[in-house]
Amino acid sequence: MKSVLPILTVVLAIVVLWYGATVGLNAQWTRDQAARAGVEVGFSDILRDTLSQTRPKLPAPHQVVAELWQSTWMEEVYGRRGIVQTGSLSNRSLIYHGWVTLSATMLGFAFGTGLGILLAIGIVHSKAMDMSFMPWAIASQTVPILAIAPMVIVVLASIGIKGLIPKAIIAAYLSFFPVLVGMVKGFRAPDTMQLDLLKTYNASRAGTFWRLRLPSSVPYLFASLKVGIAAALVGTIVGELPAGASAGLGARLLSGSYYGQTIQIWAALLAAATLAAGLVMIVGVIERAVLGRMGMRA
Amino acid sequence: MKDFAGAQTVIEAKGVGLVFQTDDGPVQALKDISLTIGRGEFVSFIGPSGCGKTTFLRTIAALEHPTEGTLTVNGMTPDQARQARAYGYVFQAAGLYPWRTIAGNVQLPLEIMGFSRAERAERVRRVLDLVDLGGFGKKFPWQLSGGMQQRASIARALAFDADILLMDEPFGALDEIVRDRLNEELLRLWAATSKTIGFVTHSIPEAVYLSTKIVVMSPRPGRITDVIESTLPRERPLDIRDSAEFLAIAHRVREGLRAGHAYD
Numbered sequence: 001m002k003s004v005l006p007i008l009t010v011v012l013a014i015v016v017l018w019y020g021a022t023v024g025l026n027a028q029w030t031r032d033q034a035a036r037a038g039v040e041v042g043f044s045d046i047l048r049d050t051l052s053q054t055r056p057k058l059p060a061p062h063q064v065v066a067e068l069w070q071s072t073w074m075e076e077v078y079g080r081r082g083i084v085q086t087g088s089l090s091n092r093s094l095i096y097h098g099w100v101t102l103s104a105t106m107l108g109f110a111f112g113t114g115l116g117i118l119l120a121i122g123i124v125h126s127k128a129m130d131m132s133f134m135p136w137a138i139a140s141q142t143v144p145i146l147a148i149a150p151m152v153i154v155v156l157a158s159i160g161i162k163g164l165i166p167k168a169i170i171a172a173y174l175s176f177f178p179v180l181v182g183m184v185k186g187f188r189a190p191d192t193m194q195l196d197l198l199k200t201y202n203a204s205r206a207g208t209f210w211r212l213r214l215p216s217s218v219p220y221l222f223a224s225l226k227v228g229i230a231a232a233l234v235g236t237i238v239g240e241l242p243a244g245a246s247a248g249l250g251a252r253l254l255s256g257s258y259y260g261q262t263i264q265i266w267a268a269l270l271a272a273a274t275l276a277a278g279l280v281m282i283v284g285v286i287e288r289a290v291l292g293r294m295g296m297r298a
Numbered sequence: 299m300k301d302f303a304g305a306q307t308v309i310e311a312k313g314v315g316l317v318f319q320t321d322d323g324p325v326q327a328l329k330d331i332s333l334t335i336g337r338g339e340f341v342s343f344i345g346p347s348g349c350g351k352t353t354f355l356r357t358i359a360a361l362e363h364p365t366e367g368t369l370t371v372n373g374m375t376p377d378q379a380r381q382a383r384a385y386g387y388v389f390q391a392a393g394l395y396p397w398r399t400i401a402g403n404v405q406l407p408l409e410i411m412g413f414s415r416a417e418r419a420e421r422v423r424r425v426l427d428l429v430d431l432g433g434f435g436k437k438f439p440w441q442l443s444g445g446m447q448q449r450a451s452i453a454r455a456l457a458f459d460a461d462i463l464l465m466d467e468p469f470g471a472l473d474e475i476v477r478d479r480l481n482e483e484l485l486r487l488w489a490a491t492s493k494t495i496g497f498v499t500h501s502i503p504e505a506v507y508l509s510t511k512i513v514v515m516s517p518r519p520g521r522i523t524d525v526i527e528s529t530l531p532r533e534r535p536l537d538i539r540d541s542a543e544f545l546a547i548a549h550r551v552r553e554g555l556r557a558g559h560a561y562d
Contacts, residue, residue: 193391196361196389197387199361200359200361200380200385200386200387201406201410201458202380202383203410211406211409211410212395215395215397218397294397295397295399296396
């Protein structure tokens, strides 16, 4: 309960600021419309209008929440194309688009995590790999993902790979790096004394890896996974932005901006943020359970 | 007094020297160390920081390699002896894995050395009893005091029945009351298992109380200034430390340290 109050305070502050900004940013449009119609507007008129425009510069929080409600529960339960009427998710609902994004995110995340761990194992055990590979891994992350994503989509589409896989590859591209860096550090976490101890048992490198390096790296793994899963989500959404994607939160953002549907954009943004927070929280719960079982308190 | 002169040689050093190459140039860590340790002896290495006592113990364990002279363990090179798992090593810190229970920690070397499951359980039970930790096998390290953790680490070193036990200031981080108790227990354990023990310490009473042979070392470069064969009986109650004989040996250790300018 003690942690709820600070969170609520921050949320409240954000909402207050948001409403203030909504009025401020949308007021110009209200005044322009009034001037065109030749009517005088008072403060209360401005207040009422700025918070209920159909295409505001900045939608008010309640508009975004209403849109979220409309494009999830209402669409699926009462909509003509909703799951209740048709048995399949509506392509106008954020649940559908969120699911498309989530599945690509999870595939990319799994792939990126696996790749990151494998590369970390190689780097820790091979000096040549340590020297040769790490600079490339770092360089790979300095290239703007927005520049690469369309090329990955186009190149893969030309050889017939479409849909989930290209997006997952972009997600993996972003998520392998934090896992790689974290796991290299994690595998190197055991101190000299612990390594010497295994040396006195004449343990093999494999034995040292399984019995010491791997368990020592677990706290680092979870820290990396939290960053990696959020990065995978960003990668997937970026992969959905290039023209061609018709489904996913990224496509939803793009179509919203095509048609000036700011409320739709913000609803999709909020859905993406909620998804990211949920994923990080799930990793956090697993982390606490695993570290608790391992006798290490998170 | 027990005479070890005729006992079988376990560790033999002849003119052992070790030079570390550091960024500030070469450092002579050990110089001209010659020493013979017979089976069943309890040998303490004592001296101030930087005298090479830990380094010498590590060369016996093949964790460091001499740059001069010859060193044999059980008639083999230290590396061969390590591969033959000739010794158990106890470090300054217990270094138990926090993710393993005490029993899990003690059986770590047994897993690596490929003992069967039944054999592991049997040995873990036996060595935990030996260090008075029977019944603590299912606890995690953080649930135990520092002294108990160090006892668990000794059990771990004993688990695979190496006849040499190398201990690097195992009780250095513990308070004196716990240390006294562990010293008594260590003597009991030594008598029960008849192992050869190499023990690094910087406590004069601890060295005199425990050892059959005290090797006094001094720094810059690390060398031996005196080797004292203890005249104390093998049975040693704690109050033997007030006897004239004990004080005489302690005095000689102090003299050896002074001769090596340990007090400068």
